[in-house]
Amino acid sequence: MIKRIKVTRSATWPTLALAACLCAAAMPAAAEDCEVKIGAVGPMTGGAASWGLSAKAGADFAAALANEGGGLQVGNRKCKVKVYSYDALYTAAGGAAASNYLASENVHATVGPVGSPETTGFRPVAKRNGQINFSSSYMAGVITPEFPLAFHALQAPVTWGPMLIKDSKAQFKFNTVMIVAPNDQGGTDSGKQLVKLYADQGVKATTEYYQRGTTNFAPLAMRIVNAKPDTIETSSVPPGDAAILAKQLLEAGYTGAIGSLGGVGAAPIIQGAGGVDKLKAFYWLETSPVDDPGVVKMKADYTRLMKAPPPENPLFPVYTVAAEQILRAISIAGTDQDPEKIATALRQMTPESRYLGKGGWRGKTNYGINQELAFPVGLGMAVDGKKLPVRRIDIPAE
Numbered sequence: 441m442i443k444r445i446k447v448t449r450s451a452t453w454p455t456l457a458l459a460a461c462l463c464a465a466a467m468p469a470a471a472e473d474c475e476v477k478i479g480a481v482g483p484m485t486g487g488a489a490s491w492g493l494s495a496k497a498g499a500d501f502a503a504a505l506a507n508e509g510g511g512l513q514v515g516n517r518k519c520k521v522k523v524y525s526y527d528a529l530y531t532a533a534g535g536a537a538a539s540n541y542l543a544s545e546n547v548h549a550t551v552g553p554v555g556s557p558e559t560t561g562f563r564p565v566a567k568r569n570g571q572i573n574f575s576s577s578y579m580a581g582v583i584t585p586e587f588p589l590a591f592h593a594l595q596a597p598v599t600w601g602p603m604l605i606k607d608s609k610a611q612f613k614f615n616t617v618m619i620v621a622p623n624d625q626g627g628t629d630s631g632k633q634l635v636k637l638y639a640d641q642g643v644k645a646t647t648e649y650y651q652r653g654t655t656n657f658a659p660l661a662m663r664i665v666n667a668k669p670d671t672i673e674t675s676s677v678p679p680g681d682a683a684i685l686a687k688q689l690l691e692a693g694y695t696g697a698i699g700s701l702g703g704v705g706a707a708p709i710i711q712g713a714g715g716v717d718k719l720k721a722f723y724w725l726e727t728s729p730v731d732d733p734g735v736v737k738m739k740a741d742y743t744r745l746m747k748a749p750p751p752e753n754p755l756f757p758v759y760t761v762a763a764e765q766i767l768r769a770i771s772i773a774g775t776d777q778d779p780e781k782i783a784t785a786l787r788q789m790t791p792e793s794r795y796l797g798k799g800g801w802r803g804k805t806n807y808g809i810n811q812e813l814a815f816p817v818g819l820g821m822a823v824d825g826k827k828l829p830v831r832r833i834d835i836p837a838e
Contacts, residue, residue, distance in 0.1 A: 474519035476512050476776045478766055479550030481538040483530040487680035490753045495552040497751050498759025499523045502767055504745050512767055515774045528558040535561030543569040548779045549766045551759045556626040563587045570779040574762040578630040583807045589783055592812035593762040594727050595835055601637035604701055604819050608723040609641055612697045614670035616644045621676035623649035630676045657685045661692040675702025686712030697721035705754035706820055717825035726818030728757035729832035734795040761793045761815055800837020810838055
Protein backbone atom coordinates (compact mmCIF):
# COMPACT_ATOMS: atom_id res chain seq x y z
CA MET A 441 0.00 0.00 0.00
CA ILE A 442 1.40 3.35 -1.04
CA LYS A 443 1.25 6.01 1.61
CA ARG A 444 0.35 9.45 0.28
CA ILE A 445 2.51 12.30 1.54
CA LYS A 446 0.89 15.69 1.69
CA VAL A 447 3.13 18.51 0.44
CA THR A 448 2.49 21.89 1.99
CA ARG A 449 2.94 24.87 -0.37
CA SER A 450 4.56 27.14 2.25
CA ALA A 451 7.31 24.71 3.16
CA THR A 452 8.08 23.09 -0.18
CA TRP A 453 7.70 25.52 -3.13
CA PRO A 454 10.59 27.84 -2.08
CA THR A 455 12.78 24.77 -1.63
CA LEU A 456 11.88 23.44 -5.07
CA ALA A 457 12.47 26.85 -6.68
CA LEU A 458 15.89 27.13 -5.04
CA ALA A 459 16.83 23.65 -6.18
CA ALA A 460 15.75 24.46 -9.73
CA CYS A 461 17.86 27.62 -9.74
CA LEU A 462 20.91 25.77 -8.46
CA CYS A 463 20.51 23.09 -11.13
CA ALA A 464 20.18 25.70 -13.87
CA ALA A 465 23.28 27.51 -12.66
CA ALA A 466 25.25 24.29 -12.78
CA MET A 467 24.29 23.57 -16.39
CA PRO A 468 26.38 24.99 -19.27
CA ALA A 469 24.70 27.77 -21.22
CA ALA A 470 23.05 26.58 -24.43
CA ALA A 471 23.22 28.45 -27.73
CA GLU A 472 19.64 29.62 -27.37
CA ASP A 473 20.52 31.39 -24.11
CA CYS A 474 22.44 34.11 -25.99
CA GLU A 475 22.42 35.53 -29.49
CA VAL A 476 25.08 36.97 -31.80
CA LYS A 477 23.75 39.41 -34.38
CA ILE A 478 25.27 40.12 -37.77
CA GLY A 479 23.85 41.97 -40.77
CA ALA A 480 23.61 41.55 -44.53
CA VAL A 481 23.10 44.66 -46.67
CA GLY A 482 22.71 44.91 -50.44
CA PRO A 483 20.23 45.17 -53.30
CA MET A 484 17.81 42.27 -52.91
CA THR A 485 15.35 43.39 -55.57
CA GLY A 486 15.90 44.88 -59.02
CA GLY A 487 18.63 44.32 -61.60
CA ALA A 488 21.44 43.99 -59.05
CA ALA A 489 19.48 41.68 -56.73
CA SER A 490 21.78 38.68 -57.26
CA TRP A 491 24.62 40.64 -55.65
CA GLY A 492 22.66 41.50 -52.51
CA LEU A 493 21.10 38.05 -52.24
CA SER A 494 24.60 36.58 -52.44
CA ALA A 495 25.65 38.74 -49.50
CA LYS A 496 22.65 37.50 -47.53
CA ALA A 497 23.33 33.89 -48.52
CA GLY A 498 26.96 34.18 -47.42
CA ALA A 499 25.94 35.57 -44.03
CA ASP A 500 23.15 33.01 -43.60
CA PHE A 501 25.52 30.17 -44.49
CA ALA A 502 28.28 31.28 -42.09
CA ALA A 503 25.65 31.62 -39.36
CA ALA A 504 24.26 28.16 -40.09
CA LEU A 505 27.76 26.64 -39.95
CA ALA A 506 28.32 28.17 -36.52
CA ASN A 507 24.90 27.10 -35.28
CA GLU A 508 25.42 23.56 -36.58
CA GLY A 509 28.38 23.32 -34.19
CA GLY A 510 26.24 24.39 -31.24
CA GLY A 511 26.70 28.12 -31.70
CA LEU A 512 29.54 30.63 -31.78
CA GLN A 513 31.94 30.59 -28.84
CA VAL A 514 31.69 33.99 -27.13
CA GLY A 515 33.51 34.04 -23.82
CA ASN A 516 32.36 31.00 -21.84
CA ARG A 517 29.11 30.64 -23.78
CA LYS A 518 28.07 29.33 -27.16
CA CYS A 519 25.60 31.69 -28.81
CA LYS A 520 23.17 31.25 -31.66
CA VAL A 521 24.01 33.45 -34.65
CA LYS A 522 21.14 35.39 -36.23
CA VAL A 523 21.29 37.39 -39.49
CA TYR A 524 19.41 40.65 -39.99
CA SER A 525 19.16 41.60 -43.68
CA TYR A 526 18.10 44.80 -45.42
CA ASP A 527 17.35 45.58 -49.06
CA ALA A 528 19.41 48.73 -49.73
CA LEU A 529 18.08 49.02 -53.31
CA TYR A 530 21.51 49.96 -54.73
CA THR A 531 20.98 53.60 -53.67
CA ALA A 532 22.67 55.96 -51.23
CA ALA A 533 19.37 56.50 -49.41
CA GLY A 534 18.95 52.74 -49.14
CA GLY A 535 22.43 52.40 -47.66
CA ALA A 536 21.71 55.02 -45.01
CA ALA A 537 18.37 53.40 -44.20
CA ALA A 538 20.08 50.01 -43.88
CA SER A 539 22.50 51.34 -41.26
CA ASN A 540 19.67 52.84 -39.24
CA TYR A 541 17.65 49.62 -39.43
CA LEU A 542 20.61 47.57 -38.19
CA ALA A 543 21.14 50.09 -35.38
CA SER A 544 17.52 49.60 -34.30
CA GLU A 545 18.27 45.88 -33.99
CA ASN A 546 21.60 46.45 -32.16
CA VAL A 547 23.62 44.95 -35.03
CA HIS A 548 27.22 46.18 -35.06
CA ALA A 549 28.84 44.12 -37.86
CA THR A 550 27.57 43.40 -41.36
CA VAL A 551 28.52 41.96 -44.72
CA GLY A 552 27.76 44.58 -47.37
CA PRO A 553 26.79 47.09 -48.52
CA VAL A 554 27.47 45.81 -52.03
CA GLY A 555 27.73 48.70 -54.50
CA SER A 556 29.18 52.20 -54.51
CA PRO A 557 25.91 54.18 -54.10
CA GLU A 558 24.91 52.09 -51.09
CA THR A 559 28.38 52.31 -49.58
CA THR A 560 28.39 56.10 -49.97
CA GLY A 561 25.13 56.36 -48.04
CA PHE A 562 25.95 53.66 -45.51
CA ARG A 563 29.42 54.65 -44.25
CA PRO A 564 28.78 58.01 -42.54
CA VAL A 565 25.65 56.70 -40.82
CA ALA A 566 27.43 53.48 -39.83
CA LYS A 567 30.27 55.55 -38.37
CA ARG A 568 27.77 57.27 -36.05
CA ASN A 569 25.99 54.00 -35.28
CA GLY A 570 29.20 52.06 -34.64
CA GLN A 571 28.92 49.37 -37.35
CA ILE A 572 31.71 47.33 -38.94
CA ASN A 573 30.95 46.71 -42.60
CA PHE A 574 32.54 44.70 -45.43
CA SER A 575 31.74 46.36 -48.75
CA SER A 576 32.45 44.84 -52.17
CA SER A 577 32.32 48.21 -53.94
CA TYR A 578 35.00 49.29 -56.40
CA MET A 579 34.44 52.96 -55.58
CA ALA A 580 37.46 55.19 -55.14
CA GLY A 581 38.32 55.33 -51.45
CA VAL A 582 36.04 52.41 -50.52
CA ILE A 583 38.13 52.09 -47.36
CA THR A 584 39.92 55.02 -45.75
CA PRO A 585 41.26 56.04 -42.32
CA GLU A 586 38.29 58.43 -42.15
CA PHE A 587 36.01 55.39 -41.70
CA PRO A 588 37.99 53.02 -39.46
CA LEU A 589 35.12 50.52 -39.13
CA ALA A 590 34.84 50.08 -42.93
CA PHE A 591 36.53 46.99 -44.41
CA HIS A 592 36.77 45.75 -48.01
CA ALA A 593 35.56 42.22 -48.77
CA LEU A 594 37.65 41.81 -51.92
CA GLN A 595 40.44 43.44 -53.89
CA ALA A 596 39.89 46.36 -56.23
CA PRO A 597 40.66 46.28 -59.99
CA VAL A 598 43.97 48.07 -59.38
CA THR A 599 45.21 44.92 -57.59
CA TRP A 600 44.20 42.12 -59.95
CA GLY A 601 43.52 44.16 -63.11
CA PRO A 602 47.08 44.22 -64.53
CA MET A 603 47.43 40.43 -64.26
CA LEU A 604 44.02 39.59 -65.74
CA ILE A 605 44.09 42.18 -68.56
CA LYS A 606 47.59 41.13 -69.60
CA ASP A 607 46.63 37.44 -69.84
CA SER A 608 43.32 38.21 -71.59
CA LYS A 609 45.00 40.48 -74.13
CA ALA A 610 47.56 37.77 -74.89
CA GLN A 611 44.76 35.28 -75.54
CA PHE A 612 42.35 37.44 -77.56
CA LYS A 613 44.75 39.97 -79.18
CA PHE A 614 42.65 43.10 -78.51
CA ASN A 615 44.01 46.64 -78.79
CA THR A 616 40.86 48.71 -78.17
CA VAL A 617 38.19 48.41 -75.48
CA MET A 618 34.85 50.10 -74.84
CA ILE A 619 33.95 50.20 -71.14
CA VAL A 620 30.17 50.08 -70.60
CA ALA A 621 28.69 51.11 -67.24
CA PRO A 622 25.74 52.87 -65.59
CA ASN A 623 26.06 56.66 -65.47
CA ASP A 624 26.11 56.94 -61.66
CA GLN A 625 28.86 56.56 -59.08
CA GLY A 626 28.53 52.78 -59.19
CA GLY A 627 29.63 52.84 -62.82
CA THR A 628 31.80 55.92 -63.22
CA ASP A 629 34.19 55.21 -60.33
CA SER A 630 35.04 51.72 -61.56
CA GLY A 631 34.92 52.87 -65.19
CA LYS A 632 37.67 55.41 -64.59
CA GLN A 633 39.82 52.77 -62.89
CA LEU A 634 39.32 50.35 -65.76
CA VAL A 635 40.22 52.96 -68.38
CA LYS A 636 43.61 53.40 -66.69
CA LEU A 637 44.16 49.67 -66.18
CA TYR A 638 43.54 48.86 -69.83
CA ALA A 639 45.61 51.85 -70.96
CA ASP A 640 48.50 50.67 -68.79
CA GLN A 641 48.47 47.41 -70.78
CA GLY A 642 48.57 49.27 -74.10
CA VAL A 643 44.82 49.03 -74.83
CA LYS A 644 43.07 52.20 -76.04
CA ALA A 645 39.95 52.67 -73.90
CA THR A 646 36.71 54.58 -74.47
CA THR A 647 33.60 54.71 -72.27
CA GLU A 648 29.86 54.40 -72.89
CA TYR A 649 27.59 55.20 -69.95
CA TYR A 650 23.86 54.42 -69.84
CA GLN A 651 21.00 55.38 -67.52
CA ARG A 652 20.54 52.92 -64.68
CA GLY A 653 17.17 51.25 -65.05
CA THR A 654 17.49 50.88 -68.83
CA THR A 655 15.68 47.77 -70.06
CA ASN A 656 16.29 48.04 -73.81
CA PHE A 657 19.95 48.09 -74.82
CA ALA A 658 19.37 47.78 -78.57
CA PRO A 659 20.34 51.42 -79.34
CA LEU A 660 23.46 51.09 -77.18
CA ALA A 661 24.31 47.78 -78.84
CA MET A 662 24.15 49.39 -82.28
CA ARG A 663 26.43 52.24 -81.17
CA ILE A 664 28.93 49.70 -79.89
CA VAL A 665 28.83 47.67 -83.11
CA ASN A 666 29.35 50.83 -85.17
CA ALA A 667 32.32 51.87 -83.01
CA LYS A 668 33.96 48.46 -83.67
CA PRO A 669 35.91 48.00 -80.40
CA ASP A 670 38.04 44.85 -80.20
CA THR A 671 36.49 44.09 -76.80
CA ILE A 672 33.74 45.39 -74.50
CA GLU A 673 34.21 45.62 -70.74
CA THR A 674 30.98 45.03 -68.75
CA SER A 675 32.31 44.68 -65.20
CA SER A 676 30.20 47.48 -63.71
CA VAL A 677 26.96 46.41 -65.41
CA PRO A 678 24.52 44.71 -62.94
CA PRO A 679 23.82 41.04 -63.70
CA GLY A 680 20.27 41.56 -64.98
CA ASP A 681 21.40 44.34 -67.31
CA ALA A 682 24.43 42.34 -68.47
CA ALA A 683 22.26 39.46 -69.66
CA ILE A 684 20.08 41.77 -71.76
CA LEU A 685 23.09 43.67 -73.10
CA ALA A 686 24.87 40.47 -74.18
CA LYS A 687 21.76 39.22 -75.95
CA GLN A 688 21.20 42.45 -77.83
CA LEU A 689 24.90 42.83 -78.70
CA LEU A 690 24.91 39.48 -80.47
CA GLU A 691 21.59 40.25 -82.14
CA ALA A 692 23.13 43.49 -83.43
CA GLY A 693 25.98 41.51 -85.01
CA TYR A 694 28.79 42.13 -82.53
CA THR A 695 31.70 39.73 -83.18
CA GLY A 696 34.41 41.06 -80.86
CA ALA A 697 35.43 39.90 -77.40
CA ILE A 698 33.48 40.55 -74.21
CA GLY A 699 35.16 41.16 -70.85
CA SER A 700 33.68 41.12 -67.37
CA LEU A 701 36.48 41.99 -64.95
CA GLY A 702 34.21 42.84 -62.01
CA GLY A 703 31.45 41.34 -59.89
CA VAL A 704 29.17 40.10 -62.68
CA GLY A 705 30.95 36.83 -63.42
CA ALA A 706 30.18 34.54 -66.33
CA ALA A 707 26.57 33.47 -65.79
CA PRO A 708 24.69 36.62 -66.95
CA ILE A 709 26.73 36.96 -70.16
CA ILE A 710 26.38 33.26 -70.99
CA GLN A 711 22.67 33.39 -70.23
CA GLY A 712 22.15 36.45 -72.41
CA ALA A 713 24.15 34.94 -75.26
CA GLY A 714 22.02 31.80 -75.18
CA GLY A 715 24.85 29.51 -74.16
CA VAL A 716 28.63 29.50 -73.92
CA ASP A 717 28.82 27.99 -77.42
CA LYS A 718 27.63 31.34 -78.81
CA LEU A 719 30.65 33.17 -77.34
CA LYS A 720 33.83 33.13 -79.41
CA ALA A 721 35.89 35.32 -77.06
CA PHE A 722 34.85 35.92 -73.46
CA TYR A 723 36.97 36.57 -70.38
CA TRP A 724 35.93 37.37 -66.83
CA LEU A 725 37.01 37.84 -63.25
CA GLU A 726 35.80 35.29 -60.75
CA THR A 727 35.95 37.09 -57.41
CA SER A 728 36.76 33.68 -55.98
CA PRO A 729 38.40 30.73 -57.77
CA VAL A 730 35.19 28.79 -58.44
CA ASP A 731 36.92 25.61 -59.65
CA ASP A 732 39.14 25.47 -56.55
CA PRO A 733 38.39 22.38 -54.40
CA GLY A 734 37.69 24.64 -51.42
CA VAL A 735 34.98 26.59 -53.22
CA VAL A 736 33.50 23.36 -54.60
CA LYS A 737 33.26 22.05 -51.02
CA MET A 738 31.78 25.35 -49.83
CA LYS A 739 28.95 25.03 -52.33
CA ALA A 740 28.38 21.37 -51.46
CA ASP A 741 28.18 22.24 -47.76
CA TYR A 742 25.74 25.04 -48.52
CA THR A 743 23.47 22.65 -50.41
CA ARG A 744 23.60 20.14 -47.56
CA LEU A 745 23.03 22.62 -44.76
CA MET A 746 20.66 25.10 -46.38
CA LYS A 747 18.65 22.50 -48.35
CA ALA A 748 18.95 24.59 -51.52
CA PRO A 749 21.53 25.19 -54.26
CA PRO A 750 24.02 28.01 -53.56
CA PRO A 751 23.79 31.29 -55.50
CA GLU A 752 25.68 31.15 -58.78
CA ASN A 753 26.84 34.75 -58.35
CA PRO A 754 30.63 34.86 -57.73
CA LEU A 755 30.16 37.20 -54.77
CA PHE A 756 28.64 34.37 -52.71
CA PRO A 757 32.04 32.87 -51.73
CA VAL A 758 33.41 36.38 -51.12
CA TYR A 759 30.69 37.17 -48.62
CA THR A 760 30.86 33.74 -47.01
CA VAL A 761 34.55 34.36 -46.31
CA ALA A 762 33.83 37.91 -45.05
CA ALA A 763 31.15 36.57 -42.70
CA GLU A 764 33.60 33.96 -41.44
CA GLN A 765 36.03 36.75 -40.49
CA ILE A 766 33.31 38.73 -38.71
CA LEU A 767 32.29 35.74 -36.62
CA ARG A 768 35.92 34.87 -35.79
CA ALA A 769 36.51 38.45 -34.66
CA ILE A 770 33.36 38.48 -32.51
CA SER A 771 34.50 35.25 -30.87
CA ILE A 772 37.96 36.70 -30.19
CA ALA A 773 36.54 39.99 -28.93
CA GLY A 774 34.04 38.17 -26.70
CA THR A 775 31.18 40.44 -27.79
CA ASP A 776 29.02 41.37 -30.77
CA GLN A 777 28.08 44.74 -29.23
CA ASP A 778 31.43 46.53 -29.09
CA PRO A 779 32.52 47.45 -32.65
CA GLU A 780 35.89 48.82 -31.53
CA LYS A 781 36.83 45.51 -29.92
CA ILE A 782 35.63 43.58 -32.97
CA ALA A 783 37.60 45.86 -35.32
CA THR A 784 40.73 45.47 -33.20
CA ALA A 785 40.34 41.68 -33.34
CA LEU A 786 39.96 41.82 -37.12
CA ARG A 787 43.11 43.90 -37.57
CA GLN A 788 45.19 41.69 -35.29
CA MET A 789 44.12 38.30 -36.63
CA THR A 790 45.31 36.62 -39.83
CA PRO A 791 42.24 36.16 -42.06
CA GLU A 792 41.45 32.48 -42.52
CA SER A 793 38.66 30.49 -44.13
CA ARG A 794 37.76 26.88 -43.58
CA TYR A 795 37.45 26.65 -47.39
CA LEU A 796 40.28 28.80 -48.77
CA GLY A 797 42.84 28.57 -45.98
CA LYS A 798 44.87 31.54 -44.82
CA GLY A 799 44.54 34.92 -46.49
CA GLY A 800 45.87 38.32 -45.55
CA TRP A 801 45.19 42.03 -45.33
CA ARG A 802 45.88 44.61 -48.04
CA GLY A 803 44.97 48.23 -48.64
CA LYS A 804 47.80 50.34 -47.23
CA THR A 805 49.21 51.22 -50.66
CA ASN A 806 45.89 51.99 -52.36
CA TYR A 807 43.81 53.33 -49.47
CA GLY A 808 46.13 54.17 -46.59
CA ILE A 809 44.64 51.45 -44.38
CA ASN A 810 45.17 47.66 -44.34
CA GLN A 811 41.53 46.59 -44.14
CA GLU A 812 41.05 44.77 -47.45
CA LEU A 813 40.79 40.99 -47.44
CA ALA A 814 43.33 39.24 -49.66
CA PHE A 815 42.08 35.84 -50.82
CA PRO A 816 42.54 34.25 -54.27
CA VAL A 817 40.52 35.31 -57.32
CA GLY A 818 40.04 33.48 -60.62
CA LEU A 819 40.37 34.22 -64.34
CA GLY A 820 37.79 32.54 -66.56
CA MET A 821 37.84 32.30 -70.36
CA ALA A 822 35.61 30.95 -73.11
CA VAL A 823 37.44 30.39 -76.39
CA ASP A 824 35.54 29.50 -79.58
CA GLY A 825 32.47 28.47 -77.61
CA LYS A 826 34.29 26.32 -75.05
CA LYS A 827 34.61 27.25 -71.39
CA LEU A 828 38.10 26.70 -70.00
CA PRO A 829 38.82 25.82 -66.34
CA VAL A 830 39.00 28.90 -64.13
CA ARG A 831 42.60 29.74 -63.22
CA ARG A 832 43.33 30.52 -59.56
CA ILE A 833 45.16 33.85 -59.11
CA ASP A 834 46.72 34.26 -55.65
CA ILE A 835 46.69 37.77 -54.18
CA PRO A 836 49.65 38.73 -51.96
CA ALA A 837 49.08 40.37 -48.61
CA GLU A 838 50.77 43.67 -47.71
